Amino acid sequence: MPKLAEHDMAALLAPPPAHLADGASLFLDFDGTLVDIAPRPDAVAVDSRLRRLIATLIERLDGRIAIVSGRGAAEIAALFGGLDCPIAGSHGAELRGVAQAEMPERPAALDTVAARFHALAEARPGLVVELKPLGVGLHYRGVPAAEGDARALAEELSAATGLTLQRGKMVFELRAPGDKGRAIAALMGAMPFAGSRPVFLGDDLTDEPGFATVARLGGAGVLVGPVRETEAAYRLPDVTSTLRWLERIAENAA
Known part of the structure; x- marks a missing residue:
């Protein structure tokens, strides 16, 4: 799917919950998507509402959910107090919680x-x-x-x-080299994601490879935040609206 210029952004509608309720997989960026960006990265916290939401989505989607973040995978897991789902950390260079787990050597x-x-x-x-x-x-x-x-x-x-x-x-x-799109593609080749429709939510330029990948695999990207040129097909205005939308997804998938 070609990128949409700003004058075409009216086409980026809010995605309906039904878009994910039937056999889809969710790939979620963290900063700017699930939590607001803080003045310092270490000032971010995961509250009880977000913990419950992710746990519910894991259950309702039969495990077809992963966090795909620029942060390290271990840091994401620690912020949630442990996660029972895969994590693609370091912009996709790390894969944790899957059979093909990867942790490249740190460049000197x-x-x-x-x-x-x-x-x-x-x-x-x-x-x-x-x-x-x-x-x-x-x-x-x-x-x-x-x-x-x-x-x-x-x-x-x-x-x-x-x-x-x-x-x-x-x-x-x-x-080190890494790509959120590559990580999503790798996860889509494994259970429980294989055969499902991928949907990726992200806010930053680092998420564009993920948007392109899910579109190529028959899914859709959801841009969180202000309008800009993007590979995403849908848009949500901010973190608050994103959490509300995900809560509706959890309810509809029940």
């Missing part, structure tokens, strides 16, 4: 990246360095004026190390 160059990012953060208070199993993020949400310096350093280090430069919402991340 990330140590250099972390040191350089920390040095810039000390010089520009408000920048936040996020250490991940297979990546290092430099967040400038707390100091938007530092975007240029953060981008320049990230681009320099990407060229020097060969690490993937991932742009996100007010963050530049250098990481």
Whole structure:
């Protein structure tokens, strides 16, 4: 499916619950989709409502649900206090909770990246360095004026190390190769997902490969947040509306 330009966004309707109620699989991004983005990544918490919702969806969809996040898989599991469903972490580079579980070796160059990012953060208070199993993020949400310096350093280090430069919402991340679309495709080849219709909810540019993959596999992407060019077929305006929609899915699948 070709990307839709902003003038075509009227076509991105809210997806009806019936779209998922019959034999579908749910793939869910975390930050910006299930929880609001916080000023610092470590300020995010999972409340009882979200824990109950995910547990209910796992039960009602016979296990056909996975979290697909830029965070590490272990961190996602810890935030939920344990999860009885697969997790694709580190932008799809990690697969946890499935027979074909994957955890690539951490690139040694990330140590250099972390040191350089920390040095810039000390010089520009408000920048936040996020250490991940297979990546290092430099967040400038707390100091938007530092975007240029953060981008320049990230681009320099990407060229020097060969690490993937991932742009996100007010963050530049250098990481090992990974792809949310590839992770979703791998999960769709395994039980209990095989043979179902995939639906992926995400908010960021990092989710576009996932949207493209589910469309190719006969499913649909759901963009969470403001209108933009996207491979998604549907849109929900924010995290609150997304949680309400997922709760209706859980009720309809009962």
